Amino acid sequence: MSELNIVILAAGKGTRMRSDLPKVLHKVGGTPILHHVITAARKLSPQKIIVVYGFGGEQVQQQTPGADLSWVLQAEQLGTGHAVQQSLPYLPEQGKTLVLLGDVPLVDVEACREMLSQADQHLVVQTFIKQDPTGYGRIVRNAQGEVVAIVEHKDASETERNIQEVNTGIMAMPNAQLKHWLGQLQNNNAQQEYYLTDIIAMSVNEGRTVLPHVVADACSVTGINSKQDLQQIEREYQYRQALQLMAQGVTLLDAQRIDIRGELICGRDVSIDINCVFEGNVTLEDGVYIGPNCVIKDAVIARNTTLAAFTHIEQAKVGQESKIGPFARLRPGTHLANETHVGNFVEVKNASIGQGSKVNHLSYVGDASVGAHVNIGAGTITCNYDGANKHKTVIEDDVFVGSDTQLVAPVTIGQGATIAAGSTITKDVPAQTLTLCRAREQRSIQGWKRPQKVKK
């Protein structure tokens, strides 16, 4: 088979999105629409991937990494045909080209592969039967059922608008024919644009057969033109990911209520309750349970650990057999060893917590190293910030920190030490001691009366 190049059209502004962000940078599953198209293109191993860019060009380029991409500027957006024209100098005389639209993210790679098997000789057009074809180019067939033209919605007659077979925008053809036709495009149509779709009628007029390739999967052909389209594709994309997870054995309490914006890797017997969001790269090892409404980004949760409801985790590692949440927040740089407990309204940042240690209630542990088998009482704060710099708190193994303690860093609590509740610790604490630091000793006043409300 001959050399394949792929041209991705991504220069349009996307007026119907009503946004300052170029259309192809809007995200599906946390990834720009254009990146999905590029990922699909790469699977076909082309010689070159040519991205035609224009509106918001620099931004599109900056946010689209890939040394394998060739960028071609379409300075003025004069239509899809004009966009492909810009790429012609980069296409060889021989071989074939696949045209993909930068706003169709869930493109079906297998369907493209099948189209390409016919595109050494023929122009192949991907079509789809759409219940509501509004906005799409219609596939016009003759009495023999042969494709003879594509008519854009805005140019279509009443009769043509009733046609439900639409152009998905994806086409493949021999380069020689593409080059020949593109030179002849006119813009005498409703949008005064140079339509790529006009090459169908040109081909037929020259006596060449245009091959339709009808696909059945609605989402693989949906072009995102509006926020409604974006939302619809987002839900479908998420649902497909949910189906894949379940196929791998993951238990989802509701496949419609999970969002994966990146990559989620799950071991065996993982269970995920409703409304969880996974971002970046997340790994859930065997036997992990994720409670409802958790948000987890770039994290590894080791075997048999439980995250209770409303836990937020970002750039953190959680060891095996641990219990986190509800309402816990693990911020970047958190490293929890095995069998740790981090409970409600506890925030941990840039801190390691050793095996079997517990921080169960209402605490802040930041810039700290906590040893094994430590108990940190409710309301404990590591005072890590002096207003200018951050300082470290070190808590050695087997320490017991009483409730409502402030540990003013830099400070070290020696192994096995006990801190009395309500202490403000500003100096290092020796190992195996009880340390108290309270402003006043406790006293009781007999017969004390509460103040009375003054009547006005």
Ligand code: UD1
């Ligand atoms: C296009 C097709 C239509 C098809 C539909 C499928 C044409 C004339 N129409 O219509 O038949 O049913 O896709 O989704 O081809 N673009 C450029 N430069 C331009 C114009 C567009 O790069 O000058 C890019 C856009 O960024 C977009 C893609 O081409 O990624 C499609 O453009 P869009 O304006 O969305 O075309 P549709 O009206 O959807």
Ligand code: MG
């Ligand atoms: Mg479109």
